[in-house]
Amino acid sequence: MSILIDRNSKVLVQGITGRQGGFHARLMMAYGTKVVGGVTPGKGGEWFEGVPVFDTMRAAVRTTNADTSLVTVPARFAPDAIIEAADAGIKLIICLTEHIPVADMMKVVAFCKSRGSRLIGPNCPGVMTPGQAKVGIIPAMVAEPGNVGVVSKSGTLTYEVGFAMKNAGIGISTIVGIGGDPVIGTTFVDVLEMFENDPETEKVALLGEIGGSAEIVAADYIKNAMTKPVAAFIAGRSAPPGKRMGHAGAIVDGGEGSADEKIQALEAAGARVANNPEEIPSLLA
């Protein structure tokens, strides 16, 4: 077991004929992910590495019965692509795209909820269930199968921690990159709840950062509803207030969203918080 994706997930790649989309679709296939097709408007009827390309998500879903899609198209087209996926009945939509305006995301998130589709991201590295499947850009080498669930707002920091865990002999059930944007489809709490209910996940690593209050809400959930131990790291202790640190959501604004307040909340909830991401494996041992 795992959460969100496994070896049976049937994945469509939206933007499969693009440079990014094509590059990562190949890596996903090489990892063993069941990529069943792709969508690029105007390129329907072509083939990509032995799988069909469609003009529309509706046609792609009808033909392939896909349940998952990966959105790799640029920011100007990504909101439409996500809505198209939800409209076509895709249950899990993972969006890598960075720089989507928040106003668009608020509508997109509301629409996905109304259709019962789970959106992960945007501006995220995707999801990987080691040894089974990966949907997104998480490098294969950062994790081995195991029983720690990882949920994170960031990309390379997650790779760093996954790799350190691997070197310490700790495996991972699923890695979920939820993304660093202010408005996202799936929050820490959503993923914590999935890990709590997943029999194969025994412990959880949570990697947060400054900005917003999602980690505080997560701390509440950990305190009140979680039985599994949580190790955490919060990036941005040295970030000055009022400055956006790369991720659109990573800003301490109006006294809200500082690393210290998140660390305190997580510690008060019983999570073990690392000063340094390299401590995470020892906190999980």
Place this chain on the structure above:
Amino acid sequence: MKLHEYQSKFLFREFGIPIPNGQVAETPDEAQAIASQFGAAVVVKAQVHVGGRGKAGGVKLARDADEARRHAADILGMDIKGLVVQQVLIDPGADIQQEIYLAITNDRGAGRPLIMSSMEGGMDIEELNRSRPDAIIREHIDPILGLNDFQTTLIASAMSMPRAHWRSFGKILRGLYRCYIESDAELAEINPLVITGEGKLLAVDGKVIIDDNALFRQPKLAAQRDTSGEPESERLAREAGITYIKLDGQIGCMVNGAGLAMTTMDMTKLYGDADCIGPANFLDIGGGASPEQVAAALRIILSDEKVQCVLFNIFGGITRCDEVADGILTAYNEVKPNVPMVIRLQGTNASEGNAIISQAQIPTIISADTLTQAAQLAVAAVKERA
């Protein structure tokens, strides 16, 4: 992107929100000329992107044009929290009976627009939220439906606003919502919205922040960017398309990925804080880390004269560390930095990458295995140079 007060209010006017009939001056002469047109008391207001300008002496009341000129002479060129005032707004004075707070912002947690309003306007909303949270009325908007008319009544009534003002308040709120949506604002705030002695509503102060990711479709607003307060290094980075933020420390950080970049900064502070050593910048070099990108980023980091050491922290996932190492050496030979560099490569082909670095035998380049070690070496390098 923040708009100045005058830019915000002129934008409000386009959406039918009444504002004082003010104008912007860049010299005391202009200020006097504008004030004499009004022929009555005016307010001279510094236009800078910082809060608390009133307390800093950046907002002054003038009874006539001569006094407006004197105030403008004082305020123009004034340094408010590190920013030099280059423009003042000259607004005709308003007869203020009541100050209202009204704002629309993105509620991140709810994923919806949020209207916040209060009859106790004028003061800072965070302060009001601390002292009298119940005085703030909060109403979420469905992002697909938009603002419904009944919600304007709901808000006015919840605020206990006198009924006489509901109609004009509703018109202003609808205008502000359109402004927020059509400008891709992350904040559209009127504080205060005043009720005048004549019983009219007037947006006396305004603040609008535009979503940077939406600027591509807001060319008119993007053109209003004021870069005067921007450090030189940040300007260079923006032009090179590199995400860079200047900080106050001595260790220049070059990292791939925003989360890891913040973490690297944190680590330099964790090990350097006791000696007043910390990060000089946030920099996300992004994926790939080609020699050109690394060289451009290195130049930007070194343009900050406080930098005493550059710390590279690259996690090679799909990017291979041996390629990154080649890129760093090429950039090094091009830029020839005169400060030591600590290089930590982790992930795919890390040992090959580290071998390339050590074979180059550059005395000012130090290799590190772990992030902890890299941060400690960078701190030690800064101490050595002090």
